[in-house]
Every structure is written in C-alpha cells, then in structure tokens.
Amino acid sequence: MHIVDRRLNPGSKSLENRQRFLRRAKALVKNAVKKSSEGRDIKDVLEGGEVSIPLDGMDEPRFRREGGTRDMVLPGNKKFIEGDILPRSGQGRGRASKPGEGDSEDAFRFVLSRDEFVDLFLDDLELPDLAKRKLAQAEGEGIHRAGYATSGSPANISVSRTVRLALARRVALRRPRPEQIAELEAELADCDEDRRAGLITEIAALKAKARRIPFIDPIDIRYRRFETLPKPVAQAVMFCLMDVSGSMTEHMKDLAKRFYMLLYVFLKRRYRHVEIVFIRHTDRAEEVDENTFFHGPASGGTLVSSALQAMHDIVRSRFRPADWNIYAAQASDGDNFGSDSEIAGRLLTEMILPVSQFFAYLEVGESDGNAFDMPDSSLWSLYERLRANGAPLSMRKVRDRSEIFPVFHDLFQRRGKQEKTAP
Template sequence: MSIFKKHKTIADRSAGDRERHRKKIEKAIKEGIHDLVAEESIIGESGKKKFRIPVRGVKEHKFVYGENGGKRVGSGEGNDLSRGQVIGKKKKGKGNGGKPEKPGNEKGEEFYEVELTLEQVAEYLFKDLELPNFEKKKNAQVVSKKIKRKGYRTKGIRPRLDKKKTALERIKRMKKEEFTGKREADSDDSFSYNERDLRYKHYAVKEKKTSNAVIFFLMDISGSMGKQKKFLSRSFFFLLYHFIRSRYDKVDIAFVAYEAEAYEVDEKSFFERGSSGGTIASTGIKMVNEIIDSRYHPSSWNIYAFHASDGDNWPTDNDNVREQMSLCLPKMQFYGYCEVEPSTERMQWLRESSLGTTFENISHDKLKTSRISSKEDIWLAFNTFFKGGELS
C-alpha cells in the first residue's frame, strides 16, 4: 500500500525548477535569434504573431526497463551494494547518430517547443539594452518602462513567495507568543507556518518621463541591393523596430529610403520598397539633416540614426557624404552604420566598399560601424550598437 506524507513546509519547492526553465528559454531564444529575425515572413508583422521556439536539454523523467541485457540485480537486504554504485552493464550502442542532412539510427537530443509572441521574445532579448548616450532634454515626453521591486505583500502568486521573509515572519510570531506566554520558550512542539506568515515579493511597473527621442531608419534601396542584401537589412531594422517599441513609448521613428534620390516613407513602404536606380548616399543623409532642422531641434530631442547599405556609392559622392556627416554628427546622440555584404557575394580581392571606407575614415565618438555577412551576424551587429546605455 502506498503511503503519502504531507510535507510540512509551505515553501515553493518548484521555484528553482521554474527559474532554470526560464533561463533555458532565454538561452534558446538568444541562440536561435538569427533564425527568428531572419524569417522573411515576419518582417513587418505585429507583436502578436506567435512563434515556436525549440528548448533543448529538458527531459521528462520516468522509470524505464533497463537495456543492459545482463542479469537483473536488486538492491534489497543481503546485497553488498553501496549508495550510488552502478549495477549491471550498459549495453554498447551499435547505431550511428544522424549527421547534418544524413540519416541516423540513434536517439537524438530531446527538446520541446514553447510558443511565444514577438512581444514576449522582445522581453527576453532587450531587457538589458538601452539607447546609447541618452540625455536629459527640455519638454520631456518619452516614457520608458521598467519593472521594479516594491516591497512585500501578504497576498500573491506562489512563484513570488519569499521564503526567507516568510521564515522570518514565522520566527517573529513564535517569539511574540513566547513573550506573551502563549508558548513555552523551550517547547519541543513544532511551530508550523501560518497563512499570516506568508510574504510575497511585490513588483510594480515604473514609468519614467524622459526626454524626447527620434530614431532615423536610413536604408539603401538602390539596384545594387539584391534580394539577400535587402533581406539582411530589413531583418536588422525589424529587430531595431521591436527593440524601440518594446522599451520606449512616444518615440518618433522616421523612415528614409534612398537610391539616386531620397524619400521619407511610411513603415510599410520602408520594409517593402525597392528600386533599380543608382546610389547617391549623401541624398539620404542630407534628408535626415533636413528633417532634423525642420522638426527635431537637438536642444529638445535625443537624435539617433541607423543606416544600412551594401557600401556601393557613386565615387564622386563620397566627399558629399563626408560633408553631410560633418553637419549631422554634432546634432546626434549616436549614428550607427551597418554594412550588409552577404558571404556569397564577397569580392574583397576586387575592391573595398567605397561608402564603408568613407565612414571608417570619419573619426567621431558618436559614430560606430558594423558588418552583416549572414543572418547569424544580425544579432551580433545589433549588440555592437546597444550595451547598457553606453557605446559598446
């Protein structure tokens, strides 16, 4: 007959398991983020779209019959066995594990899938990232949100139960009863937990009004930007867009696309528009300057720009790029240039990128460059621009 014994403590014994589970999900998202953001089907999608994330290394434990093929061994009285001793012999495997794109006949690594929305993915990815060099400006409008600890409560959900605080409340109650004579000080009777002892951590969303901010999305859409280049550029901007929307309220985003001419466009056109024209990069930077001068004065706004291009530019335009950047950078908190150069198209032995070389020769503490050659580089490039509110 089975005997069930009630555990005396009310402490949440599964809290550690949940924390390990949360960390595994976070690790799975970060390891697979290049596949997630580089899915062409999600570019431009809302935060409610759901994705299935494979989480490895989590097994459901259960008793199974042994496969050692040897004599069955028990561990009851009369057997000279010590705790932890391995009994029986492990059956040697004869199969072969599967290799990429090849079949195998051995068991693979166990994993399961969790379903998350884009908003939930953003919470895992961006919790430690901030816009670099953010300054206090007049006429504060931007609302940034953070979850802060705010004391304890006597009611709450089990995952937020504070074991240490609960134990202290129990001790306080016990000492009080001893002081008032309701309980003998040296009593051997157990002193069980009471509902009144429970203390739960309380969290509150703290909204903070900070200064105004505008983010410029600047993208090369010329004829030299082939399908793969556009795909990598849009994937980077898609990640940037969800970072801003998940971390900040009331931030302006201005979308600028350029080829031989520059255009201010809406969000949908930015992620879908293409062109067969030539490339004059200075027109895009000039339009950013004009929009700043007409709508976003640096004394009231934190100004950021993120620029993606394949590095091609009309040779005589590079001097104009330097001139426009000399006007642009003093107004800005940060300018990030991201060069997309798919590994299948790299031809370093023929030429260097004219626009990339131009940016690398501009010495300014608010300018940073990165390179994307494949979808695996998207998250790495993103991280070069954001690191705890400072330039990384």
C-alpha cells in the same frame, strides 16, 4: 486572502511554476533563444517556438549536509549513496560513440510563447547612451504615495497611524486606564466596610466602560494609499536610412529590410513612444511611411549625401537636439558617386554626428563568401577614416540572413556606462 493562479500554459503547467523555471534557467534559455533565432525569418521571431536546453540546467537547488557523523540504514544497498549516478545497461543516453556504449545527455525541449520568446531575445538590448535631456509628458505611469485610506489591503496597514488614532480616541472618550482600575482594586483590599461597597460599584462601572471602548476600533485602522501618476521618460527618435538604388540587388535589399524589421520590433517592444523616421534614397532621398519603406519599389543612382541631408533637415525642423535623443541606422551596399563622398563626410562630421547619440552603419553584400572577406567599399572607407578620427560610428558587414541577428545584437547590446561601442 490568498489568490492562487491556476491558469494553464501550452505545457499544462501552472503559470507560477513556469515563471519560476524561466527565472532559474534564464541564462540557458536566453542562449537557446539566440541560437534558435539565427535561422528564423523576422516574422517568425514574433511567433515564439520550441527551444532546447541541456539537462544539467534542470537540476533543482537543494541543501546538502557536509561533514559530521551520520548513521544511515540502507537496506539492500551496500554500494550506492544519495547523489550517485546509476549505470544503465544497454544503449547509452543520447548519442554515443558506439551502440550500447558512451554517455551523453538528451536536450530538454521547452516551448516558449510569443511574448516570452521576444522578451528573452530583447532582454539585454537597449538604445546606447540614452540621455534624459528633456522629459516627455505623460509617457508612463509610476506609483506615488497618496496619504491614507480607511480601507485597503491588509499588507498596506499603517501600524503607527492606526495606533496613534486609537490612542486619541481612547483619550477623547476617557477610557479607563488599567492602572486606574488596579489602584482601586488595591485600595479595595485594605478598605473598611463603609468604603468597600462604593469601591466595588466604581470598579464595576470602570470595567464596563473599558469594555464598551475597545483598545483598537475598526474606525482607527488606516491603510497606506498609492496612486498611479504620469512618469516622464526620455524622448528619442530613430532615423532609418536605406539605400534602394539600382546597385542594391534583391538579396541586399532583403538583408537591409530584415535588419530594419528587427530594429522596428525592438523599438516598439522596449520603448513606448520612440519616434521612427523612415528615409530611403537613390540619387535623391524622401521620407516615407512604414509600408512604403519596406514594400515600395524604387531604383536609380546613388547619392548617400541626399539621405544625410534629409535627416539633417528633419532634425532641424522637428527634433531639437537639446530636447531629443537622436539615433540613426544606415544600410547600404557601400557604393556611392565619387564626388559625393566628400559631401557625405562633411554632413556627418559637421551636422549629423555632433547631435547624435548613436550612428550605426550596416553594409550588405552578396551571399557568396564571408562578411569579413568583403572588400572595402568607398562608403566603408569613408566611415573608417571618420571613425579613426574619433567619430562615434559603429560599422558592421553582413552577407547572409543568419548574420543579421548576431550583428543586430552586437550593435544594441547593453553596455556599461564607461564602455565604448565596439568598432
């Protein structure tokens, strides 16, 4: 039985052809998705959209004969052979240097669905150093061999088991062997008339019995059977620490929230049951729900140590480091009360970083100028000193919305086992 999938997509092409195209042009489409996402809002990422790839990525693979001698008849053509590009008169393709001159290529525009867009954007992202310290229960499903069955798909037929059962049945029913019948027929050719009639009757009876007992019967056929069983996966928790103090302007808070919204989409899309803990702080910290974290108003002074202390207390009470992979992402404008820096540094070096798999710090600034031109804040200088002493910290600065996607991708891109996180 053959099943042909003829479901249509927005481009009116069969789904299988669409998926084959995406696999072939995946690298080009991924680059186009990243460029397209830089100018989008976070919520727009989930809506899919149109991307453009160069036409040279549309070439179909084909076999070509190289070398040798061939005889060809090309009626009416003495100049061109297969593969030559024919010049076009008039205006060139795409944008040219002058009207009617030059050569360029139009972009191929391709519409991606919401799921395709998000999957391609998150394809090479992952939580760094995800160690399977303790396996959670029933977090996923895996395929497991579960013996044999008398029915199933032809692709799952167990030939060895089927032949073995057929042989056992033939032996039990005493099915005549072909060699036995051949011996009697050879004896029949040389026997006398008295013995001939008996041999003919015996041979006919054996052949009739062989026809009644088939070589392979449907009751002999066995199929390999598979069952889905719970597949354990690693436990992980992500702490989102956001500064909402009075020094954080609306623009800075918007940048921080966009980063966390993208992080939220990434975790929910790539990992089935990763815990997310939202902590926001001014001069005091509190654990809040998702809605309050992204939309609740707040203002006040700044004590970064309050957020770090809250994270430490939650880890100690709910997430044993021996059982959980612990991650943290902190966003702040870098301002902190002067005497608090020493407390924050001690909390990081003694309590937070020793039990964390990854700690990312995002410093947000005003939109005027480049992120690399931002002066070092007190918090940035503190983290720089800690990182210089070997602390596993990743630090980035952003000033504009368009910088959120590249920075996020840089922080969470898939890395080799021996490759260290870039500073």
